[in-house]
Amino acid sequence: MTRDSYNVVPISLALLLHALMFAAIVVGFDFSVAARPLGPLAIKATLVAESAVTPPPVEEQRPEPEPLPAEPEPDLDELKRIAAEEEKRRRDTLIEQQRLEKIRLQEAERKRLDEEAETERKRAEAERVRQEDVKRQREENERRRRQQEALELQDEIAAEDERLQSISSGEREAYIFAIQQRVTRSWVKPASAQPGLECDVRVQQLPGGRVVSVIILSCNGDEAVRRSIEAAVFKASPLPEPSNLNIFDRNLMLVFKPEQ
Amino acid sequence: MLRHTFKTLIIAILLVGTAQAELKIEITQGAGSRTPVAVVPFAWVGTSPGMPLDIAEVIGADLTRSGRFAPIPEGDMLQKPTAGADLDFDDWSILGVEAVVIGRVEQTGANAYTVQFQLFDVFRRRQLVGYRMPASRGTMRRVAHRTADMIYEKLTGIKGVFGTKVAYVTVEEQRDGKLYKLVVADQDGENEHTIMESADPIMSPAWSPDSRRLAYVSFEGSKSSVFVQTLRTGNRQRVSSKPGINGAPAFSPDGRKLVLTLGGIDGNLDIHILDISTKKTKRLTTHRAIDTEGSWSPDGRFIYFTSDRSGGPQIYRVAVDGGTPQRITFEGSYNARPRLSPDGTRLAMVHNDRGNFRIAIMNVERRDLLILSVGRQDESPSFAPNSDTLIYATRQGRNGVLESVSADGLIRQRLASGQVDVREPVWSPFPRF
Amino acid sequence: MPHYKLIVFILAAVLLVGCTGQTLPDPDAADTQYGGDGGASTDTYSDDAYGNGEPIADPYAGELSNIIYFDFDSWEVRAMDTDIVARHAAQMANNSRLEIRLEGHADERGSREYNIGLGERRSQAVRRLLLIQGAAAGQISTVSFGEERPQAFGSSESDYAQNRRVEIKYIN
Numbered sequence: 018m019t020r021d022s023y024n025v026v027p028i029s030l031a032l033l034l035h036a037l038m039f040a041a042i043v044v045g046f047d048f049s050v051a052a053r054p055l056g057p058l059a060i061k062a063t064l065v066a067e068s069a070v071t072p073p074p075v076e077e078q079r080p081e082p083e084p085l086p087a088e089p090e091p092d093l094d095e096l097k098r099i100a101a102e103e104e105k106r107r108r109d110t111l112i113e114q115q116r117l118e119k120i121r122l123q124e125a126e127r128k129r130l131d132e133e134a135e136t137e138r139k140r141a142e143a144e145r146v147r148q149e150d151v152k153r154q155r156e157e158n159e160r161r162r163r164q165q166e167a168l169e170l171q172d173e174i175a176a177e178d179e180r181l182q183s184i185s186s187g188e189r190e191a192y193i194f195a196i197q198q199r200v201t202r203s204w205v206k207p208a209s210a211q212p213g214l215e216c217d218v219r220v221q222q223l224p225g226g227r228v229v230s231v232i233i234l235s236c237n238g239d240e241a242v243r244r245s246i247e248a249a250v251f252k253a254s255p256l257p258e259p260s261n262l263n264i265f266d267r268n269l270m271l272v273f274k275p276e277q
Numbered sequence: 278m279l280r281h282t283f284k285t286l287i288i289a290i291l292l293v294g295t296a297q298a299e300l301k302i303e304i305t306q307g308a309g310s311r312t313p314v315a316v317v318p319f320a321w322v323g324t325s326p327g328m329p330l331d332i333a334e335v336i337g338a339d340l341t342r343s344g345r346f347a348p349i350p351e352g353d354m355l356q357k358p359t360a361g362a363d364l365d366f367d368d369w370s371i372l373g374v375e376a377v378v379i380g381r382v383e384q385t386g387a388n389a390y391t392v393q394f395q396l397f398d399v400f401r402r403r404q405l406v407g408y409r410m411p412a413s414r415g416t417m418r419r420v421a422h423r424t425a426d427m428i429y430e431k432l433t434g435i436k437g438v439f440g441t442k443v444a445y446v447t448v449e450e451q452r453d454g455k456l457y458k459l460v461v462a463d464q465d466g467e468n469e470h471t472i473m474e475s476a477d478p479i480m481s482p483a484w485s486p487d488s489r490r491l492a493y494v495s496f497e498g499s500k501s502s503v504f505v506q507t508l509r510t511g512n513r514q515r516v517s518s519k520p521g522i523n524g525a526p527a528f529s530p531d532g533r534k535l536v537l538t539l540g541g542i543d544g545n546l547d548i549h550i551l552d553i554s555t556k557k558t559k560r561l562t563t564h565r566a567i568d569t570e571g572s573w574s575p576d577g578r579f580i581y582f583t584s585d586r587s588g589g590p591q592i593y594r595v596a597v598d599g600g601t602p603q604r605i606t607f608e609g610s611y612n613a614r615p616r617l618s619p620d621g622t623r624l625a626m627v628h629n630d631r632g633n634f635r636i637a638i639m640n641v642e643r644r645d646l647l648i649l650s651v652g653r654q655d656e657s658p659s660f661a662p663n664s665d666t667l668i669y670a671t672r673q674g675r676n677g678v679l680e681s682v683s684a685d686g687l688i689r690q691r692l693a694s695g696q697v698d699v700r701e702p703v704w705s706p707f708p709r710f
Numbered sequence: 711m712p713h714y715k716l717i718v719f720i721l722a723a724v725l726l727v728g729c730t731g732q733t734l735p736d737p738d739a740a741d742t743q744y745g746g747d748g749g750a751s752t753d754t755y756s757d758d759a760y761g762n763g764e765p766i767a768d769p770y771a772g773e774l775s776n777i778i779y780f781d782f783d784s785w786e787v788r789a790m791d792t793d794i795v796a797r798h799a800a801q802m803a804n805n806s807r808l809e810i811r812l813e814g815h816a817d818e819r820g821s822r823e824y825n826i827g828l829g830e831r832r833s834q835a836v837r838r839l840l841l842i843q844g845a846a847a848g849q850i851s852t853v854s855f856g857e858e859r860p861q862a863f864g865s866s867e868s869d870y871a872q873n874r875r876v877e878i879k880y881i882n
Contacts, residue, residue, distance in 0.1 A: 189300075196302050203373075206307030208345065208665055208683075209434025241434030244398060244405075248375040249307070251400040270301040478858035481823060499811060499853055501826075522830055522854060525823040538823065544834035544852055546827045567827035583824050590824050613821035627821045634820055654865070656821060675863055701822065 188261045195257035196269065204249035206275055207241040214238050216246055216273040224265060226255035236273075246273050310687065311347035312432060314340065315369060316378045318351065319394070320359035323384030330417040332382060332392060332424065339425035339439040342465060343666075344681075344688030346432075349374060361395050361404065369399040376405065376432060380424075388413045392420050396428050405431045418467065436663045438464060442705040443668060444472075444482045444491055445679065448698040459493055461508060464661075464704070466692060472506060473513070481525055481701065485532045488705045492516070492526040492535055503537055505553060516553055522546060527572040536561075536571035536580050548582050550597065561595050562602060570614045573597075574621060581605065581615040581624065592626055606639065608646045614657065617641070618664040619706075623684060625658035625667055636669045638684060649682045650689070659703045660684075668692075668702045774798065778836055780874040782817075785831035787839055795839045798878055803844030809882035812836050814854040815861070817870035822856055829854030832876045851881075 216236035221229050231250045233243050250271065259265050316337040321328040340346035351357075355368040359381050369377050380394035395407035406427050412420040419440065426437030447458045459473040459482055473479065477496040484491060485505075492505045501523045506513035517523040522540030529536070535551045539558070548561040548571045562568040566586035573580060574594070581594045584602065590613045595602040606612040611629030618625070621641065628637035628648060636650040636658045649658075652671035659668050665684055670677045677700040679692040778791045787795060802808045814829030833852035840850060862869035 193300060193302050196300075197304060200302070200304050201306055201308045203309060204304060204307035205309035205312040205345075205375075207312075207433045207435075239434045241432060244401070244432070245307075245312070245375075248312075248398075248400050249304075249309075251370065252373050252375070264300075266300045268299045270299050271304060272301065273304045275307065276305045478855060480826075480856075480858065496853070496855065496858070499813070500851075501853065521852060522826060524826050538827075540827075540830055540854075542847075542852075544830040544837075544854075546830065567824065567831070569827050570821065570823045583821065585824075585827075590821070611820060613824045629820070654818060672865075 188259060189264050192257070192259040192264050199253040199257055200249055200271065203252040204273070205245060207245045209239050209241050210275065211238070214242065214273070214275055216242065218246060218250065218271040218273065220250055220269040220271055221267055222256055222269060223267070226258050228254035228256060311345060312376070313347050313349060313372075313374050314376045314378065314432070315354060315372070315374045316340070316348050317354065317357050317359065320381035322381060328382045329390070329414045330421065332380065332417070332421045333378070335418060335421035336378060336425045336428065339422060339465065340429065342690060343429065344683065344690050361397065364397060366399050366402045374399055378428060390417065392417070392424070394424050396431055418463070422463070435665050436707070438661045438663050438666065438704070440708050441662060442488065443702050444484065444705070445702040446479050446482065446700050448700070459491070461491070472508060472511065482703050483527045484703055484705050485528045486530055486706055487532060488708055492528060494524050494526065503535065516556065517551055525570050529573050530575060530577045536573060538569040538571065548580060548595070561599060572616050574617050575619055576621065581617060583613040583615065592624070616658055616660060618660045618684070619662050620664040622664070625660060627656050627658065636667065636682065638667070647686055649686045650680065657701045657703075661704045662707045668704050670700045670702060776878045778876045778878070779871065780832055780876075782870070782874065785828065785835045787835055792839065795836060796843050799840045799843030799845045802840065802846070802849050806846060806849070807882065808880060809849050811879045811881050812850060812852045813877040813879060814852065815859060815873055815875050815877070816857050817873040818857040818860065818865070819870070822858070826854045826856035829856045832874070836876045836878070
């Protein structure tokens with residue numbers, strides 16, 4: 018498999034990963050929770066609130082309209098008249114009363130409606146505020162998550178730095194030098210080795226330094242050169258151990274490149 | 278589905294991370310100079326109590342003498358297998374041995390044997406090379422050298438020269454004067470044969486490309502002449518005996534011509550080419566200075582030679598077809614006796630290094646000079662046919678002795694030195710089987 | 711001020727020239743490293759002798775030497791030896807049946823075939839002198855043994871001085 022075709026896989030996978038992360042953020046937190054536990058307090062609170070994101074069912078308290086009273090009947094002549102007047106007065110009063118009542122009712126209704134509108138307005142406002150809160154909280158969550166990730170990445174980098182630093186402060190060089198010396202001593206460069214010889218060799222070792230495999234990756238030398246290199250590495254087994262076990266690597270890359 | 282993709286991704290990231298964290302170690306030299314090997318004594322299957330020649334001993338001696346191998350002593354061997362199936366690779370890897378040679382000699386007739394050997398790679402746990410060869414008592418040593426050659430080539434990547442020969446001149450003091458001998462021997466010093474001897478000096482032996490003839494200068498009759506002698510028959514032919522100097526012969530790559538130095542009556546030494554069959558000569562240089570010690574480039578196109586036309590001796594070259602010589606060396610006041618490596622990449626010479634005459638080689642392309650020897654009076658460098666080693670003469674007391682040195686200068690060996698004065702070694706080409 | 715500069719410059723130049731004069735490599739300097747003082751023979755002869763003229767030896771007085779010695783890397787017959795060559799030339803001129811072989815030699819330093827060339831140059835130098843002084847070309851043959859036949863076997867400069875020579879051999 019060539020190097021070029023090899024790259025296609027990681028690149029497309031990386032692209033896919035980005036797409037997936039974006040999708041995860043947009044679609045919801047369930048997945049991201051699973052993938053990465055989120056931080057404390059605010060975030061948790063938001064998560065609880067999140068389940069109430071759907072607006073609570075507000076009761077529409079719209080009362081049934083009240084039934085209006087029935088119409089009174091008229092009297093004979095005087096009686097009829099009185100009665101009629103009485104009736105008329107009573108009726109007027111009643112009408113007046115009814116009118117007043119109607120007005121009162123209308124007033125009440127208007128007031129009620131006003132109140133209702135006010136309530137509705139307040140509720141809408143509250144909802145808007147809450148929605149904004151949610152949105153803010155989401156953004157905050159996202160920000161914290163990012164921050165958290167950045168922190169973790171920083172920690173990782175710091176840890177790697179530390180590892181590398183502990184190594185590069187001499188131990189790594191010492192380890193490389195020890196292996197170099199050992200292999201150099203055991204290598205008899207064959208007479209056929211030409212100036213410009215360069216052979217890349219992958220060596221697998223076990224903890225303790227025992228060489229388990231020697232694979233010549235690329236080499237411009239002849240068969241005698243290849244044989245001598247394999248023999249040199251095997252003769253050097255077990256390879257020296259590092260003073261700091263962090264440095265130990267099962268896989269070594271040896272480059273045979275004699276100076277001419 | 279999502280989670281699965283995620284997992285894959287994380288694993289991919291982890292893998293990348295591991296690859297980056299891998300320790301990278303550069304090996305900029307090989308400090309080991311000799312490859313540890315084991316040559317297990319060969320098994321003997323025959324009627325007599327022992328085999329005619331201890332093949333393993335000859336192989337071990339060859340490998341040791343090359344300076345590139347350190348065969349372990351027999352006493353250190355944990356096992357002495359003679360068949361591949363009996364080999365326990367762990368036993369050898371514990372000893373740090375990279376390769377093991379095992380074999381057997383089997384008698385198949387009155388003077389007929391079969392020699393077989395196998396070379397195993399201890400760490401890869403497999404055979405690198407294995408052969409079965411017929412032999413007689415007379416050829417057994419040669420078979421052993423061939424075996425060593427095959428082992429050497431497998432492990433070093435360059436051809437072995439254990440099957441080659443060396444010619445040289447010896448001088449012995451006798452009651453009534455000196456005795457000069459022209460000697461041919463195996464490159465390990467065995468099988469010495471004197472092919473010519475004379476009370477007058479013998480000089481400048483040179484191999485033909487097929488290793489069957491030697492050209493040399495003889496002063497018999499107090500006059501220099503160039504001879505070509507066929508080794509097998511001992512027949513020799515006086516190919517040049519003109520008035521004055523006849524010297525410094527060297528064969529052309531096709532073996533048909535010699536480059537040599539002729540001085541004439543007036544003693545002006547110049548480079549000439551002689552056609553051996555027609556005896557016709559062609560003059561290549563005409564300068565009044567000393568022009569001598571010509572040798573052919575392996576491609577046959579140029580003659581490299583010594584000339585003091587600039588004052589002191591320096592190395593020049595001239596096209597075989599003629600033309601103006603071109604100066605090659607500029608470093609130091611004295612560079613002489615040029616010899617190109619058979620692969621044409623390096624030029625060996627005698628170089629005056631602050632008062633000491635030493636063997637140096639120059640990379641023909643880069644022109645950088647590397648001084649290979651450490652003596653005071655070293656001379657006659659001659660390349661082995663694999664271009665990797667040179668043989669030359671140095672002084673030990675009053676006597677000349679032979680040394681060899683790898684072309685990188687790292688491995689220098691003194692060859693067996695007897696009581697005689699040895700000089701002018703010349704390495705034969707590869708034998709033709 | 712400019713005067714000072716000039717003086718300093720001139721001084722520097724003088725010093726420089728002086729230094730150069732002292733440190734300029736002697737063409738033969740490298741050679742002297744091998745053997746020290748160059749041998750007793752070179753010291754016995756001073757420049758004054760040239761100024762005073764050369765005494766001509768009686769060609770028939772005393773035993774005639776057959777060996778001519780040479781300085782390092784040189785093939786000139788030294789003035790002190792010219793009379794030896796002259797006496798041989800006189801003998802040969804008087805007797806045309808005499809034939810000689812001039813055998814040139816070199817010391818062991820350096821390459822063998824190149825040393826053959828150096829020995830031959832010495833033979834030729836003696837040959838030319840003989841021819842000038844009356845010997846016939848047909849009476850003389852030359853050969854060079856280079857470093858192959860040393861007279862002295864050591865590796866000191868005095869050994870080398872004995873080996874840089876031409877031997878005059880009467881072959882008929």
